[in-house]
Amino acid sequence: MRLAKYLAEAGIASRRKAEQFIVQGRVRVNGLLVKEKGYIINPGFDRVEFDGRIITREEKVYILLNKPVGYICSVFDPQGRPTVMDLVKDINLRVYPVGRLDFDTEGLLLLSNDGEFTNLMIHPRYEMTKTYQALVAGKPGEESLRMLQEGIQLEDGVTAPAQVNILKAYKDKTLLEIKIHEGRKRQVKRMCLAAGHLVISLKRTAFGFLNLQGVAPGKYRFLTPEEVNKLKQYAWSDRG
Numbered sequence: 001m002r003l004a005k006y007l008a009e010a011g012i013a014s015r016r017k018a019e020q021f022i023v024q025g026r027v028r029v030n031g032l033l034v035k036e037k038g039y040i041i042n043p044g045f046d047r048v049e050f051d052g053r054i055i056t057r058e059e060k061v062y063i064l065l066n067k068p069v070g071y072i073c074s075v076f077d078p079q080g081r082p083t084v085m086d087l088v089k090d091i092n093l094r095v096y097p098v099g100r101l102d103f104d105t106e107g108l109l110l111l112s113n114d115g116e117f118t119n120l121m122i123h124p125r126y127e128m129t130k131t132y133q134a135l136v137a138g139k140p141g142e143e144s145l146r147m148l149q150e151g152i153q154l155e156d157g158v159t160a161p162a163q164v165n166i167l168k169a170y171k172d173k174t175l176l177e178i179k180i181h182e183g184r185k186r187q188v189k190r191m192c193l194a195a196g197h198l199v200i201s202l203k204r205t206a207f208g209f210l211n212l213q214g215v216a217p218g219k220y221r222f223l224t225p226e227e228v229n230k231l232k233q234y235a236w237s238d239r240g
Contacts, residue, residue: 001042002039002041003018003041007021007055008116009058010048010057010058011058011094011096011113011115013115014115014119021050026050029041043057058093059093061091061112061113061222062110063091063222064220065084065087065088065110066106066107066216066218066220067109067217068217070103071087074100084097094113099183107132107212108204108211109204120236121207122183128208129207130181131177131179131206132179132180132204133167133205134188134202135174135175135176135200136197137173137197138173139174140197144196144197145164148162148178149162154184159191160181160182162178162179162191163179164176164179165177174197177205178191188202208231209234210223210227
């Protein structure tokens, strides 16, 4: 097994980040410093140390959390704000957010200690669909909806086509359902603002085929092996 993969499966970091740690000289195998990214180990016999600490592969866990507003998607916040880790304190394994939701955004967030799984879920090439409900100011007309659907110019480039539907129209605001497969920072908010409509509130309601059914705000559940495999198969599939 490649050393970087072993580190990722131990929950140290993603495989790419683990390769950086190896090159930086932070990893030893059987007491010897290793700086080769492609170094091969025998997990059953070799002793691996990271920053002087012996590590072992952890049991892989996959969690679906219903994140409330007011939590940071980080393991630690230097400003002392609550993080999503506060909501999974009773789990005795290190897990990390899979992607992120803003402090003022709620909804479905995955957490895991599987670096390879995390990469499959968040890398743009795998086109994992994320569904949001965005309450926006005003009433988007045909032109605004077309811009969102066909792709809209942002400061970091044109967005990929999105699926956009009006769920409910109020007097001075509108509830939109928006499906995207990119993961740019604050993307939905920036898309709507570029189309002329400020986002008042935002909730991620689905990730791929997963939804929030049965999971109250601030609560979580473990994904089943079948769900994990289905997510991986979706990421690996060629959707042309």
